[in-house]
Amino acid sequence: MDFEYAPAPESRSVVDIRPSYGLFVDGAFTEGHGEPFKTLDPSSEEPLAEIACADAADVDRAVAAARRAYEKVWGPMPGRERAKYLYRIARIIQERSRELAVLESIDNGKPIRESRDVDVPLVAAHFFYYAGWADKLGHAGFGADPRPLGVAGQVIPWNFPLLMLAWKIAPALATGNTVVLKPAETTPLTALLFAEICQQAELPDGVVNIITGAGETGRMLVGHDGIDKVAFTGSTEVGKQIARTVAGTSKKLTLELGGKAANIVFDDAPLDQAVEGIVNAIFFNQGHVCCAGSRLLVQESVADELLDRLKTRMGTLRVGDPLDKNTDVGAINSAEQLAKIRDLADSGESEGAERWSPPCDLPQRGFWFAPTLFTGVAQSHRIAREEIFGPVLSVLTFRTPDEAIEKANNTPYGLSAGVWTEKGSRILWAAEKLRAGVVWANTFNKFDPASPFGGYKESGHGREGGRHGLSAYLNV
Amino acid sequence: MPTGAELRGFLHGLPGVDQVGADERAARLGTRSIKTTAKARAIDLAISMLDLTTLEGADTAGKVRALCAKAVRPDPAQPDAPKVGAVCVYSDLVGVAVDALRGSGIGVASVATAFPAGRAPLEAKLADTRAAVAAGAAEIDMVIDRGAFLAGDYLKVHEEIVETKRACGDAHLKVILETGELRTYDNVRRASWLAMRAGADFIKTSTGKISPAATPPVTMIMLEAVRDFRDATGRTVGVKPAGGIRTTKDAIKYLVMVNEVAGPDWLTPDLFRIGASSLLNDLLMQRRKLATGVYSGPDHFTLD
Numbered sequence: 001m002d003f004e005y006a007p008a009p010e011s012r013s014v015v016d017i018r019p020s021y022g023l024f025v026d027g028a029f030t031e032g033h034g035e036p037f038k039t040l041d042p043s044s045e046e047p048l049a050e051i052a053c054a055d056a057a058d059v060d061r062a063v064a065a066a067r068r069a070y071e072k073v074w075g076p077m078p079g080r081e082r083a084k085y086l087y088r089i090a091r092i093i094q095e096r097s098r099e100l101a102v103l104e105s106i107d108n109g110k111p112i113r114e115s116r117d118v119d120v121p122l123v124a125a126h127f128f129y130y131a132g133w134a135d136k137l138g139h140a141g142f143g144a145d146p147r148p149l150g151v152a153g154q155v156i157p158w159n160f161p162l163l164m165l166a167w168k169i170a171p172a173l174a175t176g177n178t179v180v181l182k183p184a185e186t187t188p189l190t191a192l193l194f195a196e197i198c199q200q201a202e203l204p205d206g207v208v209n210i211i212t213g214a215g216e217t218g219r220m221l222v223g224h225d226g227i228d229k230v231a232f233t234g235s236t237e238v239g240k241q242i243a244r245t246v247a248g249t250s251k252k253l254t255l256e257l258g259g260k261a262a263n264i265v266f267d268d269a270p271l272d273q274a275v276e277g278i279v280n281a282i283f284f285n286q287g288h289v290c291c292a293g294s295r296l297l298v299q300e301s302v303a304d305e306l307l308d309r310l311k312t313r314m315g316t317l318r319v320g321d322p323l324d325k326n327t328d329v330g331a332i333n334s335a336e337q338l339a340k341i342r343d344l345a346d347s348g349e350s351e352g353a354e355r356w357s358p359p360c361d362l363p364q365r366g367f368w369f370a371p372t373l374f375t376g377v378a379q380s381h382r383i384a385r386e387e388i389f390g391p392v393l394s395v396l397t398f399r400t401p402d403e404a405i406e407k408a409n410n411t412p413y414g415l416s417a418g419v420w421t422e423k424g425s426r427i428l429w430a431a432e433k434l435r436a437g438v439v440w441a442n443t444f445n446k447f448d449p450a451s452p453f454g455g456y457k458e459s460g461h462g463r464e465g466g467r468h469g470l471s472a473y474l475n476v
Numbered sequence: 477m478p479t480g481a482e483l484r485g486f487l488h489g490l491p492g493v494d495q496v497g498a499d500e501r502a503a504r505l506g507t508r509s510i511k512t513t514a515k516a517r518a519i520d521l522a523i524s525m526l527d528l529t530t531l532e533g534a535d536t537a538g539k540v541r542a543l544c545a546k547a548v549r550p551d552p553a554q555p556d557a558p559k560v561g562a563v564c565v566y567s568d569l570v571g572v573a574v575d576a577l578r579g580s581g582i583g584v585a586s587v588a589t590a591f592p593a594g595r596a597p598l599e600a601k602l603a604d605t606r607a608a609v610a611a612g613a614a615e616i617d618m619v620i621d622r623g624a625f626l627a628g629d630y631l632k633v634h635e636e637i638v639e640t641k642r643a644c645g646d647a648h649l650k651v652i653l654e655t656g657e658l659r660t661y662d663n664v665r666r667a668s669w670l671a672m673r674a675g676a677d678f679i680k681t682s683t684g685k686i687s688p689a690a691t692p693p694v695t696m697i698m699l700e701a702v703r704d705f706r707d708a709t710g711r712t713v714g715v716k717p718a719g720g721i722r723t724t725k726d727a728i729k730y731l732v733m734v735n736e737v738a739g740p741d742w743l744t745p746d747l748f749r750i751g752a753s754s755l756l757n758d759l760l761m762q763r764r765k766l767a768t769g770v771y772s773g774p775d776h777f778t779l780d
Contacts, residue, residue, distance in 0.1 A: 001740060005509075117507070272700055276497055326509055442497060
């Protein structure tokens with residue numbers, strides 16, 4: 001029997017999108033003085049709201065507000081008091097989780113299943129986790145009374161808008177810093193809803209400032225003389241520009257950049273779970289994941305069997321309306337990103353790799369790209385070297401464990417890697433050899449606030465999450 | 477007949493199952509949202525896949541006849557409700573059920589082979605089977621020797637299935653793995669392949685007498701096994717989770733799993749059955765709710 005799932009859309013009525021949004025500075029929404037821009041629903045290309053753009057004076061204003069709050073209120077406040085605010089924010093995030101999840105899916109295009117089951121729970125978990133550290137910093141291994149840095153300028157990407165905000169803001173606030181955060185141009189709405197949550201939590205004015213705008217606003221923020229710390233998550237190209245901007249100043253810098261992770265499947269792997277892991281590694285969040293397992297390295301002796309199973313599984317992926325609870329793969333975030341994915345996928349074909357996608361009807365409007373697999377990929381192909389940041393998997397094979405490690409490490413990136421084998425000793429051996437910040441064994445794309453995350457080589461430096469994540473915001 | 481060494485080599489050469497990953501995948505499938513028309517179709521399909529079961533020491537001819545009446549017409553208020561897949565009873569009550577179901581098109585399934593423990597001499601198990609078939613059972617639900625399986629004597633398990641299959645004649649053979657006693661997912665996968673190679677028409681999770689009975693991850697691993705077995709041999713084997721499935725929501729989760737793991741080919745009572753008793757009334761209650769828009773209380777559904 002053909003078991004067709006009826007549409008099961010999550011209701012939009014839980015969110016209230018205003019026609020226009022200002023900048024959140026010093027505890028209040030204020031006008032921006034740059035040219036406002038629109039944010040779109042990527043699944044329909046419908047404009048959602050007009051967003052203010054911060055110009056140089058607005059950035060000055062936000063940084064000044066953060067400085068005041070740091071010196072007068074937040075810096076001197078005892079850790080146990082800061083913790084109360086963070087716990088309060090975490091609880092409000094849980095209470096308003098459905099609203100946040102729906103808004104995230106509307107603005108970003110990611111499936112509601114992911115925003116509901118992954119993004120928002122992790123956001124709350126991050127605030128809870130760092131709230132717990134706020135009054136225990138003397139026990140974190142950085143001396144008896146580690147001091148905050150001051151004002152942090154934070155620039156975050158569009159792939160996990162709210163989660164990246166949490167990764168940035170929670171540790172900064174827990175350690176006693178204040179922040180000016182710029183969300184991505186295409187996904188500002190949940191950050192602005194978070195600003196409302198700060199108001200609801202009665203967070204002192206100026207502790208969190210959220211300024212919207214495009215790349216230019218971000219450049220002004222990271223280059224501003226009034227900030228003590230720059231935290232950036234985004235592309236390696238922009239990360240390099242920021243590193244140049246910050247060089248020679250006293251600003252502390254953490255960068256979390258691109259990746260081209262290898263997901264290595266050995267011949268003794270639990271194959272059905274490996275297939276799931278491969279799917280989670282590359283099709284989670286439409287592949288808009290810096291640590292995505294975009295290179296599948298499979299041992300040649302099981303390659304055919306694994307690929308057969310993978311193709312069957314890919315045939316069951318449901319692509320479409322991000323708000324449908326049964327959607328597995330949502331919309332590509334922007335026209336620009338879609339063009340980039342298409343360009344790289346086309347290069348895969350022209351360079352001689354074999355392209356495959358399951359039959360799948362894509363909606364007429366909006367930005368969509370079918371889950372795609374390339375076989376016969378060589379290390380020299382662009383699709384094996386460049387970050388695609390889309391639902392495109394490059395499959396390479398290897399013959400021996402040494403060859404697998406050699407190929408996995410043969411990339412300028414080093415953010416994450418996956419190892420699939422039933423042999424515990426091989427997991428430990430591979431984890432030791434892989435030059436990647438995170439190595440997942442028999443799983444992929446698992447995140448926890450207690451676990452540090454960050455890259456080797458051109459994937460960035462510094463760690464976010466866990467005890468390690470505190471040091472990025474402490475004067476140590 | 478394979479040798480013990482060949483069997484062991486084959487079963488231990490199957491890819492392992494990672495427990496964390498399997499649990500996660502099964503839970504993920506459980507988040508599918510099945511609404512409106514899809515739910516209505518799923519409920520009717522689930523009813524038609526039910527092996528309506530009574531397996532009590534206290535079973536009587538009267539109890540079995542009442543159950544059979546319910547099997548034929550599950551909801552007197554809604555005559556369009558489908559009839560169930562089969563009625564499942566102990567072997568000594570097969571004759572009663574066959575008489576009660578004559579002309580209804582519903583088959584009688586009988587547990588046999590010293591159900592549920594299976595701790596009896598092979599001759600006794602085969603006599604049990606032959607008696608059930610002679611009384612008219614169309615399907616035999618046998619239990620494997622879990623002791624032999626856990627001791628690594630795969631050949632003994634294999635031989636008993638082969639012998640029971642022979643004793644079944646034309647009756648279909650469902651092989652109960654009793655996964656609650658096998659414990660590990662690797663064992664579930666091996667036992668599934670062992671049963672299929674020995675000639676099982678269906679592989680079934682549980683007797684219902686051991687906890688845990690059917691669980692989503694165990695059923696998923698068995699669905700993967702029948703899928704892979706068909707790819708390897710061309711023969712299609714059915715799956716029957718039994719025990720512990722009590723709500724419509726649970727039943728629909730199993731159907732989603734069949735659909736996405738084994739594939740839509742298995743969405744037929746010929747290849748997927750659910751062993752349950754109290755589940756039927758919940759399915760009927762949800763069915764009537766979809767048709768009328770209101771819930772009817774439990775006293776509007778018959779207890780048989």
